[in-house]
Amino acid sequence: MAQAHGCLICAGSRGDDELRRVEVWRDPLWRLSTSITAPVVGSSTLEPLRHIAHVTDLDGEEAATLGAVLARVARTLREVTRAELVYVNVFGEHIAHLRFDLAPHRTGDQLRGGPAMVDPDASLLSLEKLGAGADRMPAAMAS
Numbered sequence: 602m603a604q605a606h607g608c609l610i611c612a613g614s615r616g617d618d619e620l621r622r623v624e625v626w627r628d629p630l631w632r633l634s635t636s637i638t639a640p641v642v643g644s645s646t647l648e649p650l651r652h653i654a655h656v657t658d659l660d661g662e663e664a665a666t667l668g669a670v671l672a673r674v675a676r677t678l679r680e681v682t683r684a685e686l687v688y689v690n691v692f693g694e695h696i697a698h699l700r701f702d703l704a705p706h707r708t709g710d711q712l713r714g715g716p717a718m719v720d721p722d723a724s725l726l727s728l729e730k731l732g733a734g735a736d737r738m739p740a741a742m743a744s
């Protein structure tokens with residue numbers, strides 16, 4: 602299995618110790634670990650066993666299986682924690698190994714979604730700037 606030298610996630614249990622988490626499930630392509638230092642029960646990370654740096658590098662069997670695996674993991678986390686929904690974030694900073702951070706959420710817990718993820722001083726971009734990005738996507742996706 603391809604591993605990136607120095608990648609904390611590819612380091613397996615040694616990386617888990619440093620990241621303060623425990624592995625709770627794996628299959629031939631994916632592994633799920635749950636945090637032992639988190640603001641809510643069930644905060645977990647789904648990541649490919651193979652070193653894939655970012656979501657923009659996702660390919661192969663991991664790309665083909667992601668949807669089913671992510672849905673199964675999120676559904677199971679919701680059931681086990683009795684959460685209302687499960688937040689899923691993909692950031693890609695700090696450690697260049699693709700991972701999906703899943704956080705079961707219930708009203709009144711310590712998580713804040715939506716606007717809380719944006720700088721409180723952020724301003725909305727102009728329609729012209731927003732449209733420039735959206736205008737290029739259809740042709741780019743068709744190619």
Ligand SMILES: [Zn+2]
Binds near residue numbers: 608610611651652653
């Ligand atoms: Zn890695």
